[in-house]
Amino acid sequence: MSEVRIGIIGLGNMGGHYAAKLSQGEIKRCRLTAVCDHNPAKLEAAAAGEAKRFSEAEELLASGLIDAVIIATPHYDHTTLGIRALELGLHTLVDKPISVHKADCERLIAAHKDPAVVFAAMFNQRTDPHYIKLKALIDSGELGKINRVNWIITNWFRTQQYYASGGWRATWGGEGGGVLLNQCPHQLDLWQWLFGMPDKVRAFCQNGRFHRIEVEDDVTAYLEYASGTTGVFITTTGEAPGTNRLEIAAERGRVVVEGDSFSWLRNETATSEWSETCQGGFEKPATWDISIPIAGGNGPQHMGIIKNFVAAILDKTPLIAPAEEGINSVELANGMIHSADLGETVSFPLDGVAYETALKKKIENSTFVKKVDESAGKSADMSSTF
Numbered sequence: 001m002s003e004v005r006i007g008i009i010g011l012g013n014m015g016g017h018y019a020a021k022l023s024q025g026e027i028k029r030c031r032l033t034a035v036c037d038h039n040p041a042k043l044e045a046a047a048a049g050e051a052k053r054f055s056e057a058e059e060l061l062a063s064g065l066i067d068a069v070i071i072a073t074p075h076y077d078h079t080t081l082g083i084r085a086l087e088l089g090l091h092t093l094v095d096k097p098i099s100v101h102k103a104d105c106e107r108l109i110a111a112h113k114d115p116a117v118v119f120a121a122m123f124n125q126r127t128d129p130h131y132i133k134l135k136a137l138i139d140s141g142e143l144g145k146i147n148r149v150n151w152i153i154t155n156w157f158r159t160q161q162y163y164a165s166g167g168w169r170a171t172w173g174g175e176g177g178g179v180l181l182n183q184c185p186h187q188l189d190l191w192q193w194l195f196g197m198p199d200k201v202r203a204f205c206q207n208g209r210f211h212r213i214e215v216e217d218d219v220t221a222y223l224e225y226a227s228g229t230t231g232v233f234i235t236t237t238g239e240a241p242g243t244n245r246l247e248i249a250a251e252r253g254r255v256v257v258e259g260d261s262f263s264w265l266r267n268e269t270a271t272s273e274w275s276e277t278c279q280g281g282f283e284k285p286a287t288w289d290i291s292i293p294i295a296g297g298n299g300p301q302h303m304g305i306i307k308n309f310v311a312a313i314l315d316k317t318p319l320i321a322p323a324e325e326g327i328n329s330v331e332l333a334n335g336m337i338h339s340a341d342l343g344e345t346v347s348f349p350l351d352g353v354a355y356e357t358a359l360k361k362k363i364e365n366s367t368f369v370k371k372v373d374e375s376a377g378k379s380a381d382m383s384s385t386f
Contacts, residue, residue, distance in 0.1 A: 004091070004310050007034035007066035009057045009081060011042045012166070014095055014122075015072030018302065023049035026303055030068075030310045036060040057081055061088055068118070068313060070306070071095060074168040075175055075182075079104040082323075083111040091118040093309050096185040098326030100176030101334050101359055102352035105327040112323070118312045120305070123321035123329075125186045126193065127299035130257050133292065134248075135194055137255070137264075144251030144270055149195055149223075149231035155242030156183040156235065163213050164373040170213035171370055173363040178207070178215035179237045180333035188329035189321075191233065197328055198223040198231065200347050205340035210238025214368035221336045233336075253287060260297075264290040 006022060008015050015037070022032040024047075036054040037043045043053050054060040057077075061069065061084055068091035071081050079099045085092045086108075098121050099105040112119045125131060137143050156179060168174030175181055180188070203221035210217050217238050223231040236242075245258040251270040256263050267274070267285045274285040300307065304320070311317035331348065334355045339346040341358065 001067065001314060002029070004030040004313050005033040005065060005067045006030050007036070007051075007060050007063075007069045008032065008048075009036045009060060009069060009071050010073035010077075010095075011035060011037040011039075011046045011048075012072065014302075015070070016042070016046055018070055018072060018306065019051070020047040021303060022306070023047055023051065027307050027310055029314060030306075034060050034063060034065045058084070061085055061090065067091060068093070068309070070122075074166075075100045076104075079108045082108045086111040086113070086117060086119065089114065089117055091309070091313050092323070093120045093122060093306065094323055094326070095122040096189070096326070097181055097330045097333070098323050099330060100181065101356050102327060102331050102350055103356040105330050106352060109324050109327060118309065118319070119323040120309045120312065120319050121321045121323040121326040122302065122305055123186065123189045123326070124301040124305045125190055126320050127301055127304035129294050129296045129299050130262050131190055131194065132299075133262060133294060134246075134255065134257060138194060142252065143248065143255065145227070145272075146195065146229050146248055146250045147271075148229065148249040149191075150245075150247045150249075151187060151191065151232070152234045152243055152245045153184065153187050154234065154236050154239040155244050156237050157240045157242055158183075158211070158217075158237040160211050161373065163211050164371060167370055167372045169370075170211070170215050170217075171368065172215060172359065172366055174370075175215065176359065177333060177337060178213060178217050179235050180205075180216060180219060180336055181330075183237060184219075184235050185329045185333065187233075187235070188332045189326070191231075192328040192332060193325070195229070195231070196225070197331070197348055199226045200224040200345050201332070201335045201339050202345040203336035203339040205337055210236065212371070214366060216337065216340070219336060219340075221339070260294070262292040262294050264292060266290055 008019050032051045034052045035048045036057050069085050070093045072095045078094050082094050099108050163170045170178055201223050205216035206218040207216050218236040221233045248255045253266040266288045269285040308320045312319050331350050335346045335350050338355050
């Protein structure tokens with residue numbers, strides 16, 4: 001195979017964006033040959049070039065027109081469509097989150113039986129050179145033991161009109177959650193990619209604090225690791241202008257990633273060593289103020305993941321974001337929501353079946369009536385959300 005024929009299922013904000021880019025030849029060695037959406041208006045309006053258009057996903061998957069598929073549908077369909085695509089031997093790229101809850105993640109991952117079939121997830125922020133550099137520093141041991149992590153990610157601002165743009169959005173039955181399942185899978189994926197999975201979480205989630213929705217749009221979570229490392233994760237879609245600040249306190253100093261800057265106030269002597277050997281009571285270790293230049297802006301993002309997906313199929317290039325790793329960000333989101341619902345600390349690994357049961361009960365008991373305005377977001381500019 002010298003060229004990958006790609007289909008896209010779901011032509012909403014993200015699927016429509018992928019279709020436009022692929023039909024314009026943004027990624028070499030692949031061709032958009034089929035697209036699908038249940039909504040006739042979206043199907044007709046999609047900038048998909050000569051790609052054949054389908055209204056039913058099963059028809060696209062069985063058409064013989066594609067070698068690979070990108071699934072960009074509402075969240076619950078990621079599991080069923082992903083399983084079906086893998087069963088048909090199609091290379092599969094699932095948008096985030098890979099599923100709504102841990103139990104569905106396990107079902108989807110179990111369907112990936114053939115190692116020759118490439119199975120990837122759309123965790124595009126792994127292509128950001130700021131986080132690539134941070135991971136290299138952590139993995140090399142340069143920072144020493146990490147004592148505390150604090151991530152304030154509140155620039156995921158969304159309007160009421162955004163939530164009105166689809167009946168599935170911001171409902172337990174349609175989306176399975178709010179900011180933790182829609183916007184913050186990116187940061188939750190980066191959290192586990194950089195720092196590993198915690199042992200415990202105590203979270204406070206406010207549902208509909210800033211919007212007329214039934215799911216969480218404001219979250220504060222405290223995380224604990226067996227190593228003694230602690231973390232605080234704060235996010236919302238209701239705060240403007242918001243911020244995105246990641247601060248790490250380690251034995252070798254403090255790292256802050258914020259905006260385009262990457263700064264490291266490096267301790268000449270490790271904190272614990274200085275504490276044990278310093279003869280004074282108040283002196284701190286001497287520091288070097290290091291500003292690390294980061295080239296490449298925010299990186300290739302979504303197109304970088306798709307390019308890597310194509311390269312994995314044609315060249316066996318290692319995946320930037322294997323879909324199997326997508327279970328971790330979902331488990332973190334589920335754990336935070338579950339902790340808030342129970343009003344207590346939750347331990348990892350999470351009981352996926354128990355969480356699925358609790359989620360189904362919330363769906364059954366929901367009395368929320370969603371007001372939908374499908375004209376919302378028709379001309380959405382996606383560049384502001386990357």
